[in-house]
Amino acid sequence: MPVPKISLPKQLNHWKPVSPATFTSAQRPHTTLLFGGLTPAHEKLIQGGLSALGYHSAIIPTPTQYDFQTGKELCNYGLCNPGYFTGGALVNYLLDLENTGLSKAEIIQRYAYLTATSPCGPCRFGLYQNELQLALEYSGYKGFRVLTIEQKPSLWGDTRLGLNVNSEFSLTLLYALLIGDLLNQMAYTIRPYETEPGETNRVLMKSVDYMSSTLATINAFSHDTSAHDTAAKRKTTNKASSKYFSRVKLLSQWFNFFAGQNRKHILTALHQVGHWFNDIEIDPLRLKPVVKITGEFWAQTTEGDGNFKLFEFLESEGAAIHNEPVATWLDYLIHMERLKNKDQTQLIDKDEIRITPMDKIKAWMRYKKKQIALELIQYQHASLYNAMRRALYNLPSPLINQQQLESLGHGYYHSRARGGEGHMEVAKNLYYHLNHLAHMTLSLKPFGCMPSTQSDGVQIAVQATYKNMIFIPIETGGEAKTSALSRVQMALSDAKVKANNEWRTTLQECGLSIETVQRVIQQHPQLIRPATCLTLHHGAASVAANLAYHIKQILPSLTR
């Protein structure tokens, strides 16, 4: 046979993904942004924030086992569970909308999905957008808009022009996230000790509604409806003055959020919420093992089937929970960015390309400026969080310093390795153990979670060093719930023994009997207000033991 001439590929139609539909500013008034995936408290608050920014929004309910199965059917095989849960929840929500009489085309036209991706590293989370598009396509919603907050213009340009991700947007969402974190923590801290079952949840719901409406009515934002308009204005006006004005505007916004009216407005509302929580009747002498929750971001945050409703289960089994705020994750991201920038500052000299001394100075200045900005952001973030904590009587736990976490975990898991919590999981376990803040650590992760699984491997060495540490990793997901709950029970039994021992030792050390403690708190009911007894820390993990230490300290003054 003669050798054929190869002339490629003129006739072949190569696959290209469908170009994503654009969300324009003109569509904003008649488009509902769907979002979900966090806790109900966070979601409600974000809804308030979005409303203040001028967006219509709706919350996708906490994903269930059914959503997981839907997601598994529609997304790529081998994806991690958060993708299946959230993808399935979105599709099922749209199908429910369709059942109300809307056509697919109407749904595609009137709704868009807003989510976040992971800028932290090569974890699968960064690819969820693709998975969502796939699930939507398979379920007949081809062309449905999926907008990510971090999205950058791609080959198809900027497809989220209607979403104005400016500093107002970011700071409003930051408010919502921090408030959500703190309110959830309030509930987890108080609920195990409440004397009237359901009271904490009632207060939580009331507080979330109140804070959400507070966020929604905050009116310090300028509703900039079009990124295009701004860009167009910039073109027509003097470049230098435009730059100057936009910087002034940015600074004033920052000031407003971190130190000005907005902050004051929010803190005042939080004070009110703090009162409501502090009014809950509690019995702090219930001996509860304290369980620190850590692990993969979504698995440790969600309050549904995504982690077998483990928080509810733990509380029903007699534990008190220290959940993890989203704020720690934000703090971590800022911290990593700082470190990366610091590296670059130090490497200017090492660059192979020869640059002039002036270029070196310019580069140094650039990195330094960024460094200062990042440090300021990190400081402001922590400062805002702490101010909100104070408004809530310091009941939620403080953010752990990232430097401290780094130094605790780095020896076991390189703190610069990307992809998720990595060293932080190790460090949090150590932090809570060494500071006697919890009796056990429960690390939650989806099946096959890459960084979190490796972190479990590293914890073997940690446990070998700290022999009385109770650490249990649990893979969460759609299957094997019975076994997972049983394993949690197993560790919790040990934690209960630990809490019992701690309580006995405390009473011995304090020279107190249970009767004495009971008598003192009967005589001094102010001691058992949440704001008093749940914020104590005298070196024990349980509330009761810390209260005993406290009573020992103040007993002379009380009896005087």
Add this chain to the structure above:
Amino acid sequence: MQKDLLIGLDIGSTTVKAVVITRDEKTLLWNDYQRHETRQREKTLELLRRIEHELSYNPKRYAVFVTGSGGSDIAPLIGAKFIQEVNAVVLAVRARNPDARSVVELGGQDAKIIIFKQDPHTGSLTSHPSMNDKCAAGTGATIEKIAKKIGLSMATLATASYYPHAQALVNIAAKCGVFAETDVVGHLKAGVPEEQILASLFDAIVTQNLAVLTRGHTLLPKVLLLGGPNTYINGMVEAWQYHIHKLWQERQVILAKNATIEALITVPPYSQYYAAFGAIEHALKEGDETINAAAYQGTATLAQQLQHHPRHNNKPNAGNALWRNRDELHHYLKQYTPKPFRPIVLSRGSNVETFLGIDSGSTSTKAVLTDIKGNVIAKSYHLSNGNPIQEVIACIADLERHAQHCGAKLHINGVATTGYAKEVIADIIGADTRLVETVAHTLSARHLYSNVDVIVDIGGQDIKLIMLKDGRVSDFRLNSQCSAGNGYFLQNTAQAFNIDIKHYAATAFEAQAMPVFGYGCAVFLQSDIINFQKEGWTKQEILAGLAAVLPKNIWLYVSKIPNLSTLGSTFVLQGGTQYNLAAVKAQIDFIEHKFIGTDTVPRIIVHEHCGEAGAMGAALEALRLYRNGQPSQFIGLKRLKRIQYRNTRNEHTRCHFCANQCLRTFTDISTDIKVDIKPSPVKASHITPHPSKLTLAPGHERIISGFSCERGSVENINVMRVIKHNMDQTLKATPNTVAEMQCQAFKATPVIAAMPELAGIKRLFAKRIIKNTLKNRDYRKNLTIGIPKVLNLYSLAPFFMAYFQSLGISPRNIRFSNTTSQQLYKKGIKRGAIDPCFPSKLAIAHLHDLLTRVHAKKPLNCIFFPMIDSFPGPLTQVSARCACPTVTATPEAVKAAYTAETNLFAKHNISYVNPLLNLDNRPLLRQQLFQALQHLLKLNRYENDLAVSEGLKQLEVFDKQFRQRGQEIIDQLEREQQFGFVVLARPYHNDPGVNHGILQQLQQLGYPIIAQDALPNNATFLKKIFGPELAQTPQTGPMAINDVWPTAYSENTSRKIWAAKIAARHPNLVAIELSSFKCGHDAPAYTVIERILAATKTPFFTFRDLDENSPDASIKLRIETIDYFLKREKNTLLCTRNPDFSEIFSTQKKHNNHLQQ
């Protein structure tokens, strides 16, 4: 009344155990251990009633404590307190065996290991328990299933011994119960004795539990073996004793003098009741309050609850039944209940011309006899008993009996075989051809039905989906190794419920609702079954639910085709599982549901010989060959009956001609049967006698099977050499860049020494610096560095070789661990504490190899295991070039494993260096390496910087060299108009231990293999490949993937996608994807890669979920199918993808036709 009698109940996944103890003296009054056969509540009720009756005490004297996986729901019904089972066991051990330091408890569905550690200061003991999280592999359930499979009675199982077989074990994957069964089927077919299989299973279970559940700890003496399997199966105990003792020797554990292993690793009395004892111990420890709170409330509530079973709508996960209404079910059954097969009545005294097809499958053997028109005259089906030859003889005897019954005589004009044992059977009976299973199934479906679009074949272990277009195979999907969703799982579950598989459908149709199972892994399904039983679902409902999950497993798990309507409209369901009408109903509903909203109504046909479709296809092929004039080699019915043979499979039959060390089967057949043994590649006169370890009896000939490469087909070393020579010739003529890269990457290369050349003011100090450098280079000459040959080092080793060489370290002193093998893995994996992907787990074993073998040969000063965070790479417009986080962090997990108990690096005086490296950022890389190695290597910055540059330069050289090689191969493919495979895989898939020799098998078949990193990227090639596209989308360069994958941050994923783009654009390239189980970075790109390749009809084959199991049979089937498909469809494919070829091909065809005329 005082509670002075304490009941301890352990309600497990397969049994209920009960003990009654007096509170004061702890006297055991009553005990029993009963299988509940999935009726936990009923059995508990029965035991409690017996306690009440047989002990006849006042029930008010009892307090009751419950433990076990099924205990928490039952406890409130009898007033009991629930205690978690591991905690119960810990308490029992502490009370009954305070000297125990480790406990291994095997249950029906779970396995637990508890390690007690003593605080050196206080002497107090802390327990470190671990239990399997979701997978039931390595537990009693697996043992029982396999014993049933082998056909052993419980009595034989109990007395089976481990020791006689400890040195001659066969490979069984205990990681997954389903895989284990697949392996066992293979061994049974190959004639491995039952005892040897059982011993191998014990061994696999022990190894698996030691690797996963010890979480890096050593089981110290005294070790207690608890739970049912350890109590009742002697061989299991022996396997534990053997392995734990070996571990103690390896780890130099000091044992008490004069203590025997049997005393140190022991099964204590009442070992099966420890959890029940522990539940009571818990109460005793807690005191009066707890005991009084657990007052026994009698059996009334439990009995009542059983009578008034809660309806399904109260249960979570409820779905509808398999039918919507009775009419619909009736209609369905009327339409799909198969008509009984009536063999064709042959005319008395006739001599019938027939064709025989034999399908020797995984769970059964089938034979079909057709006439000259292809009509099925008779068929036979025999369930596998592990002896395929005997089964074939029995099947053929059935067919002959039919002819005799009719008074006719059979004349078999042609025979073809298919299925797992097709080769051996063909050799023995003289078959005319051996047919790949997929082909056989296609032939039969096409023969019976017109316009078939999709064939869905669900066998015992295999799922095959064959897509057809215009009567030709256009694509196919096979399950890789996981047989979730096959018929065997349904059969097993039915057996567990004591239901004959024939009554499965009738039972499942009784259900008016069913639980919704999550589809996927069979062990998860198993776990769901336990869960649903706990929730109160009945066996009818569970069987219905399982039938409903079958199509999901076929279409969503195995084939990942949610959009069925794109495949066509005519579906033929075949394979033995289709006899199960519940499974068929579920499939029909699923398929029909997927067509809702389209204009098409699917036509779904159940093959009228669904169980024998493969055998029928084989018979049709024999008929075709006959028509083509091929004379039959069949030995004839008379001689078939006289076949006498003996199977041997033991250490004497093991092949030592390559590293695979296959355990083969020798089938010795008496020579009055002329067997069709493949002609020897050498003349007999050239063969010097070479004695066999297994003497061949006079008058016999030997057939060898069970080998993975051709070398294993002979015993004689001289013949093997010739075979090897021929194989080598094939390999030489067929390039494999993956294998070449694997060898080349770890070799020394000429490098420039990192000697500083100083300029400017630094020159003033030059003398001193150079003097120091020279001195330090001398120091480094004697340093030995060990590097594990794993993960990304398969692509980055040239950098490190050059870096260290450049610094003056002799290449001889850069020592790598061995290439991965099963032996290396098994030896070293026991320190593993987690279960990540196989390539990551392997690192633990490679470190073991470095510490034990390499270090013993020549002491290592350092083990260097870098954490690669990012790569350099040729792709453009990517967001980042990150490595996978699992791979990056593996060195940290390995460090933990080797330092948790004792710092083994310090013990061997070795420094463990695992710096985090960013190879895409040269200044940062320099800094990272300098910080990590400055003290160990006595480095100065200048030489470090130079060495880094040299390393990166050599990496480029390596890259260029292979891209050039890739270009040569593609040129050759174009010249010869052949197909070559582009391998879409990660660097560590170059490791033959990770790719399971798949690529080499393809190479053996004559397909050149091109690694994705060996694809050319020179301007000419890229221009040719992308041509006008470059002008159409200027934002996308030829080295960019942003047109198809906007989120490109994982470098190896990006490279896979780029390689897929190239393969999709070149008519001579086909693609093969290798992907490991749990690969987090591959999964999101599966669909994109499939779509890129499907758009240009590029043949694309996947081997996903690769792990430590090497499913040889499944791999072989897939490779045979790929080969058949490519050879058969070659011209069509080349024409479709290259119009120029089409033109030339048609000219050539016309030319040939002209010549023929």
